[in-house]
Amino acid sequence: MSKSSEQSSIPIICLEPNKSGYNSLTKIQQNWLEQNDFYGQSGRLLALPNAQGIIDAYVFGVGNFKQRPPLILAQAAAKLPAGNYSLEGTIDQPDLAKLAFSLGTYRFDRYMSSSKDNAQSKINLADIQGTAQGFDEMQTLVDAAFIARDLINIPANDLGPEAFEQKIHKFAAKRNMSCSSIVGDDLLAQNFPMIHAVGRASSEAPRLLDLTWGSPDAPKITLVGKGVTFDTGGLNIKLGAGMVLMKKDMGGAANVLGLAHAIVTAKLNVRLRVLLPIVENAISGNAFRPGDILPSRAGISVEIGNTDAEGRLILADALAYASEEEPDLLLDMATLTGAARVALGPDLPPVYSPNETLARQLVSHGNQWGDPLWHMPLWAPYDGNMSSSVADVNHIGTGGQAGSVLAALFLQRFVGNVGDWVHMDIYGWMPKAQPGRTQGGTDQGIRAAYMMLKERYR
Ligand code: BES
Ligand code: MN
Ligand code: ZN
Numbered sequence: 001m002s003k004s005s006e007q008s009s010i011p012i013i014c015l016e017p018n019k020s021g022y023n024s025l026t027k028i029q030q031n032w033l034e035q036n037d038f039y040g041q042s043g044r045l046l047a048l049p050n051a052q053g054i055i056d057a058y059v060f061g062v063g064n065f066k067q068r069p070p071l072i073l074a075q076a077a078a079k080l081p082a083g084n085y086s087l088e089g090t091i092d093q094p095d096l097a098k099l100a101f102s103l104g105t106y107r108f109d110r111y112m113s114s115s116k117d118n119a120q121s122k123i124n125l126a127d128i129q130g131t132a133q134g135f136d137e138m139q140t141l142v143d144a145a146f147i148a149r150d151l152i153n154i155p156a157n158d159l160g161p162e163a164f165e166q167k168i169h170k171f172a173a174k175r176n177m178s179c180s181s182i183v184g185d186d187l188l189a190q191n192f193p194m195i196h197a198v199g200r201a202s203s204e205a206p207r208l209l210d211l212t213w214g215s216p217d218a219p220k221i222t223l224v225g226k227g228v229t230f231d232t233g234g235l236n237i238k239l240g241a242g243m244v245l246m247k248k249d250m251g252g253a254a255n256v257l258g259l260a261h262a263i264v265t266a267k268l269n270v271r272l273r274v275l276l277p278i279v280e281n282a283i284s285g286n287a288f289r290p291g292d293i294l295p296s297r298a299g300i301s302v303e304i305g306n307t308d309a310e311g312r313l314i315l316a317d318a319l320a321y322a323s324e325e326e327p328d329l330l331l332d333m334a335t336l337t338g339a340a341r342v343a344l345g346p347d348l349p350p351v352y353s354p355n356e357t358l359a360r361q362l363v364s365h366g367n368q369w370g371d372p373l374w375h376m377p378l379w380a381p382y383d384g385n386m387s388s389s390v391a392d393v394n395h396i397g398t399g400g401q402a403g404s405v406l407a408a409l410f411l412q413r414f415v416g417n418v419g420d421w422v423h424m425d426i427y428g429w430m431p432k433a434q435p436g437r438t439q440g441g442t443d444q445g446i447r448a449a450y451m452m453l454k455e456r457y458r
Helices: 019-024 027-035 074-079 094-103 137-153 161-174 193-199 246-265 311-323 339-344 356-368 380-386 403-412 446-457
Strands: 010-015 045-049 055-061 083-089 123-125 178-183 207-213 220-225 227-231 271-281 329-334 350-352 420-425
Touching: 010 019, 027 045, 045 074, 055 074, 074 094, 083 094, 094 123, 094 137, 137 161, 137 246, 137 446, 161 178, 161 207, 161 227, 161 246, 161 271, 193 207, 193 271, 193 311, 207 246, 207 311, 220 246, 220 311, 227 246, 227 311, 246 271, 246 329, 246 446, 271 311, 311 329, 311 403, 329 446, 339 350, 339 403, 350 356, 350 403, 356 420, 356 446, 380 403, 403 420
Parallel strands: 010 055, 010 083, 083 123, 220 271, 220 329, 227 271, 329 420
Antiparallel strands: 045 055, 178 207, 207 271, 350 420
């Protein structure tokens, strides 16, 4: 393709390690590939210069079909300079290709003096044949992911409980969602004792945000997200290595907001509610302590075993509140345990549900859309590990084993009469980049949950 042609986008030709796909290239181009040792290997991007030495196309290696990560095309976008591009060649699923490529444009550079060079919005992708026209579902899912990533990446000095609440009001207003909040001592007056206890030591008051959208007659679905803007561990203070990433402890809330964006933009036939308990787990003279016994909204008394297990406490009050209107589906996301990472590593969040069919559906949607999850058990016999000699329950187990399962079992006690309940123990962070995910804050569970909801409430 020559520079003088009317075409304004530069083609990216996707190639497998398979000689037949190379026939569309000129002899000169084929030689160039050979000289550069390019044979369609996974993730390799190579510029194709024309006779004048001007780049007028790229080849991109998508690797063998069997080993191909769903979001492989993100690797191309991550390496390209600003410009207009089109995709050609081996594209298994046009929607997925578009999703992957667009996810690959993510950058978080707003704190860098050089951020004016930001390429994110300057990499444009021409329509791919076979992708839907009109409502742009893939772009919506990309936006959803970037909402989550941005919120996680913003440091706690710019996203404490007050700033987070302000952002959420703006988020809601933009999407015609109603939004209210219960702040500080009002949490005590309105019976959210554990949200208050966890957040009261911070200079910014704890709060519960409550967003709703959609027809009151539609099936009720409620999302709950852990919004710990920073987790010091409280009096059971974390060591430096464990604390350094704790700006991401609102990753559940961030991902729930991303998912809410997708649900609202797609206009799914639901009455959506989003409950976000937002606190900073800080240390001061009025901090809650190990050994304290807290009342809870559900009426269960909770003995505090460790103030660093704060997430399950604020979620418990929010889940109890959510249950009061008996929603058809209650889904929570939380950066809840280090134990989930010990079990499955950072890329694979555990998903729990008493409805095993639903959990398996989520896993399967996730695999298809580059959003992997792993089904873990609500293993009831372990529930006894949280018994207390002075309260109805202790919120951590003895022995330090199966920590993610125990946290899920603790939450389950506070889930009332709901249709289905799903819990995701997400990490919200990529220690190193992977196809479709830059290093840093990451979206988890959004696409899996969205596709499940779409199937269930279309
Ligand atoms: N936010 C952490 C969990 C976490 C830690 C997620 C590191 C991702 C990476 C949570 O509040 C926490 O500290 N949990 C404790 C619980 C323990 C005290 C029972 C944990 O997992 O160590
Ligand atoms: Mn903690
Ligand atoms: Zn935490």
